[in-house]
Amino acid sequence: MAIWDWKSGYKFQALETTAQPEFEAGIFACTFDRTSLRLITCETDKTIKIWREDPNTTPETHPIQWKPSLARTRF
Template sequence: MSTLTHHKKSVRAMAQHPKDINSFASVSADNVKKFNLPNGEFLHNMMSQQKTIVNAMAVNRDGVMATGAAVFALSYDVTGTRLVTCGADKTIKMWKKDQNATPETHPLNFKPPKDIRRF
């Protein structure tokens, strides 16, 4: 139907929004971009100029997007609460939110980019 050429680097992964069947996101070394369907209209950059090459992405039914570098694939399980990854270290890992975690017990040093947008 059409070819989308909005990325400057190779596209590594894509995921459709779980609730909005008219949009999807794609990821490459330069950007995470959001597109509209059915024609593939470019909507906006969700994140740009990340410092690593992202190889995989997944979105759960709540619209929570995960991306990974040094990870070859990732997927949420059917409940959408556990993330399964396979990586360059020859492992498969399962991740789940710790319900007892607090900012005091699990401090985050994550500083999201200023130009980050919601999926």
């Protein structure tokens, strides 16, 4: 799972989980709690996980080094 800054498009935190034996890793559904500070996921291994942003991150520890692409792609 990755947490992105929606204004800049920068991925500032990546989180990994280990799927339970005999299951594939995947997310069926996700939603934020009422405070919008935690993300709740329902995963394919029949677990519910609660994620939160790392409270110790700062612009110095996770600098934005992302530059937008000016090229337009036609699909």
